[in-house]
Amino acid sequence: MINISNMSDNLSKNPNILRKIVVISNINAGFIEIPGKITLNLYVQGCKNNCKGCQNPDLLPFSGGKEVTEEHIKVILKTKRLPEWICWLGGDATFQPEGFKAFNKLFHELGYPVCLYTGQNFNDIQDLLNDVDLVIDGKWEGIPVTEENTNQKVYLKKNNEWINVKKFIDLKEIIGK
Numbered sequence: 732m733i734n735i736s737n738m739s740d741n742l743s744k745n746p747n748i749l750r751k752i753v754v755i756s757n758i759n760a761g762f763i764e765i766p767g768k769i770t771l772n773l774y775v776q777g778c779k780n781n782c783k784g785c786q787n788p789d790l791l792p793f794s795g796g797k798e799v800t801e802e803h804i805k806v807i808l809k810t811k812r813l814p815e816w817i818c819w820l821g822g823d824a825t826f827q828p829e830g831f832k833a834f835n836k837l838f839h840e841l842g843y844p845v846c847l848y849t850g851q852n853f854n855d856i857q858d859l860l861n862d863v864d865l866v867i868d869g870k871w872e873g874i875p876v877t878e879e880n881t882n883q884k885v886y887l888k889k890n891n892e893w894i895n896v897k898k899f900i901d902l903k904e905i906i907g908k
């Protein structure tokens with residue numbers, strides 16, 4: 732796991748850091764969030780989706796976590812050149828809309844595609860998806876998106892159009908190249 736505590740302490744002394752923040756519980760590298768891709772996973776603090784049997788109850792309160800700036804992220808991406816995609820998990824990043832949008836714009840400027848896991852409905856968050864490339868939506872109902880009878884849906888932006896990908900595993904083929 733990447734230590735964002737030390738990074739926060741060091742970077743908070745830098746007066747040039749004025750950009751928007753998001754509150755994040757932890758950051759790590761992932762290998763299963765997108766089939767066949769290495770992701771930099773941002774676990775956001777705070778969620779109002781109230782899924783029964785929530786998978787990450789520690790991340791429900793909006794208190795706690797660490798305030799992470801765009802500068803932190805730039806440092807992480809510079810030192811950890813591994814990720815091919817950025818992935819938002821949580822918690823739910825859609826409840827920090829300003830930071831979420833600002834960060835996604837930065838990721839695109841840096842050349843990283845962006846994936847969002849959200850308990851909200853895809854159709855209800857359209858105004859947040861300008862710089863998002865992949866959405867896995869739907870409340871947690873006990874069946875992961877990797878299973879055929881899941882309630883969660885997969886949406887991929889291709890040529891500026893959203894397409895509904897029927898099976899999660901098909902992403903490997905569709906975005907594998």
Ligand code: SF4
Pocket residue numbers: 778779780781782784785786787788790791821822823849850851870871
């Ligand atoms: S979206 Fe995730 S963090 Fe939020 S209530 Fe549902 S399972 Fe919990």
